[in-house]
Amino acid sequence: MRNLSAWIPGLLVLFLSTESCTHSPILEEECPPGTVDFTQEILPLIQTNCAMSGCHVGANAAEGIRLTSYSQIMRQVEPGHPEESELFEVLTEQGGKRMPPPPMASLSSAAIERIRLWIQQGAKETHCNSGCDTTAPASWAQVSFVFSSQCVGCHQASLTSGNVRLDTYADAVQAVNDHDVSSAIFGINGAPKMPPNALLSDCHSAIIMRWIQAGMPQ
Numbered sequence: 001m002r003n004l005s006a007w008i009p010g011l012l013v014l015f016l017s018t019e020s021c022t023h024s025p026i027l028e029e030e031c032p033p034g035t036v037d038f039t040q041e042i043l044p045l046i047q048t049n050c051a052m053s054g055c056h057v058g059a060n061a062a063e064g065i066r067l068t069s070y071s072q073i074m075r076q077v078e079p080g081h082p083e084e085s086e087l088f089e090v091l092t093e094q095g096g097k098r099m100p101p102p103p104m105a106s107l108s109s110a111a112i113e114r115i116r117l118w119i120q121q122g123a124k125e126t127h128c129n130s131g132c133d134t135t136a137p138a139s140w141a142q143v144s145f146v147f148s149s150q151c152v153g154c155h156q157a158s159l160t161s162g163n164v165r166l167d168t169y170a171d172a173v174q175a176v177n178d179h180d181v182s183s184a185i186f187g188i189n190g191a192p193k194m195p196p197n198a199l200l201s202d203c204h205s206a207i208i209m210r211w212i213q214a215g216m217p218q
């Protein structure tokens with residue numbers, strides 16, 4: 001027994017070092033079609049809509065609920081059962097119990113559906129090598145999905161951070177005309193990095209850039 005336990009650390013080091021040669025730090029996996037991607041979709045959605053300052057982040061998080069990592073989020077989730085998961089329930093609650101709380105806008109129905117589906121699929125920490133569809137024509141439908149899931153938490157009628165709103169087509173066009181949105185999504189040319197508290201995936205930044213370059217079609 002003693003001999004075996006002496007071996008384990010050595011084997012572990014061997015295993016870990018082989019791993020780090022073949023993979024990037026965050027392992028991308030081939031996911032079955034239709035899999036909801038936790039790392040690139042659900043985590044940023046929750047970070048930008050629930051874990052902004054004053055809400056579910058840091059030592060003074062509302063009701064002690066912090067929502068900045070997979071393990072923290074999982075305390076509010078019953079894998080496979082959206083209707084028994086606090087995280088999902090509060091999104092569709094009526095009145096003051098709804099999250100994000102009024103007067104903040106509720107999450108879009110598309111974003112709520114992605115969270116429901118992710119929980120139903122087992123609420124795994126998926127990070128899919130899903131590629132990015134850059135062949136579909138740039139459209140407001142694609143861009144508004146990205147904005148509503150990753151930007152509108154801080155850029156809407158009741159919270160116009162930096163004087164920017166991204167919740168309607170007209171507001172988004174005005175934001176691009178009045179501000180350097182492209183620099184903000186990459187955090188270049190002196191613009192503050194957006195979103196400030198989460199990762200915008202390469203796919204999502206490409207969708208925004210293509211739409212701006214195409215003249216912001218509706």
Ligand code: HEC
Binds near residue numbers: 190194195
């Ligand atoms: C957690 C809150 C939060 C999220 C999420 C967020 N922003 Fe911001 N945004 C801010 C704040 C705060 C400012 C003002 C910052 C400043 O002026 O330093 C700002 C400013 C901006 C500006 C103006 C920058 C400038 O140089 O004037 C743009 C454009 C912008 N955001 C776009 C976005 C986009 C696009 C997203 C989503 C991909 C996003 N933001 C997500 C909080 C947020």
